[in-house]
Amino acid sequence: MTQGRAPLAITLGDPAGIGPEVILGAWARLRAERRSPHAFVVGGPELLRSCGEAMGIDCPIVPIAEPAEAMLASAVGLPVLAVLDGPLTPSRPTPDSARLALASLRWGVSLVLAGEAVGLVTAPVSKNALAMVGWDYPGQTEFLADACGRPYRDAVMMLAGPSLRTVPLTVHVALSEVPGLISSDLITHKARIVAAGLRRDFGVLQPRLAIAALNPHAGEGGQFGDEEARIIAPAIAALHAEGIDAFGPVPGDALFTPRARAGYDAALCMYHDQALIPLKALEFDEGVNVTLGLPIIRTSPDHGTAFDIAGQGKADPGAMAAAIVMAAEMAQARASVDG
């Protein structure tokens, strides 16, 4: 697998979580499938070596001094930037493990912004653990938006699997607040970012965007809810006027049948569960969280730190492997689009 000259940077995530083991597991799996990515881990060579030994994962660690060494090193094993490191303490998040997670993230994004890495794959962090060391972002995505000098609202989360891509327009809010947060501006703003992202990073020349309804049966002609006529349809009309191929509002339950899924490149959903339920039902453990709208390429596995099972060999590296592969494909698509 190639994705242009620079390698991908993979952050450690919270080392007390399942980040280290799914990184090693993903690397071993991709290597066995002869799909080794051009990538390196941002810190933790001794920590990752201990983790591999403890868990019996066959993944030699190759400490490197800078990203440019990743290509040669990867012939031998997993390249890991050697400056940052710490002890392996699975399941026990501490201020030290949070500091290491944060240092890996900071360093990773600075390498991508400097052009030394072509994209960022982030292992999971714990917001609560990071709060212990003074971090006050809602999540890694907002941190990255800030690092890129972009407002939070430009960072759009897309969940992507082999047969489905969904975008939740509202995310971590109570269901009762969702109707008040949906606006035509929100829909058009995020749809433009999604369309541009699909073109630039996914090689989709004419993205087709399905826009979900908020209410069951799209409100059945206004009988139960008018957001479709009042908010969603005008947004779709505005997108059309800009040449974006958006359609809907499609009733939520009609949007994810096999036939419906064949008709669009991404579904824009009004709330978290509308986007996440079909993705997790259909894509099993292979869901990738992609951040669109930032200048950098960024993916992450669609799971958390899972402190409760860290170090037990139970974590499935499938989502991390999928996140690495998707970032590599995005980098390749972007290189070909940008020339």
Next chain:
Amino acid sequence: MTQGRAPLAITLGDPAGIGPEVILGAWARLRAERRSPHAFVVGGPELLRSCGEAMGIDCPIVPIAEPAEAMLASAVGLPVLAVLDGPLTPSRPTPDSARLALASLRWGVSLVLAGEAVGLVTAPVSKNALAMVGWDYPGQTEFLADACGRPYRDAVMMLAGPSLRTVPLTVHVALSEVPGLISSDLITHKARIVAAGLRRDFGVLQPRLAIAALNPHAGEGGQFGDEEARIIAPAIAALHAEGIDAFGPVPGDALFTPRARAGYDAALCMYHDQALIPLKALEFDEGVNVTLGLPIIRTSPDHGTAFDIAGQGKADPGAMAAAIVMAAEMAQARASVDG
């Protein structure tokens, strides 16, 4: 296939919709698979004959005078009660087609209540078409509750497919109204009916009920929404105290992964799309709508009249076939439980 002595009654639905063609298609399919059900259609022998001829469906029609003749007749073709009939006018609902749909439904339920039929499979009707002839029920389910002398709230809709059963606790209401409609009483009332229905009609001796959360991540400990702690958890505790194996609240997006689905017999969902999105994503065209909580067995295919495609050979009879098979299995399970 046997399901006790009496046959199933299949209503015509609105004859201007896809009801007649999916009944014929389902019968032909089940016959070809050597799974002919013990059943008859409530009215429409000439209408069904015309439909079969027009659409090229190989399904001989055998007019019968009473349900007891269905068994012998079914050796030759599809038994159809001969008193009701009307012309075939696909795609053009009229007061006459609505009257025929209503007569078939009325007669069907009276035969089941009289013990001449063992259960009811209803083809789709149009609420708007029925309103032309003075019908003012929200749907067939409420009509059937009334016919059985039960309050609407006792008739619980369950969507069932080969690998998933879901129950929407609220149905055709705006999403903004859902949080105000969820109550502990609603959850416990419907959960009791679902548990009893799974025991009596599905042979599930110890039903396991997963109760969905309303908010994303089940509100993340109250950070976005408190309905989980305030309403849903107390309902689950009350169900436990009665010996019902209910658990949750489970975040919506965690509820429909393959692993999660293996852990329950039915998922009780807080709103329409939470229940219908995973069902339609996973069960394709095989979703069956089951009414629990009434004294009669009742199933229907999970689709509408589809006036726009009626008579064109496009309608998939899979859901009707699944509805017939499920009603037959329910009748058999009930006969064995009731002795």
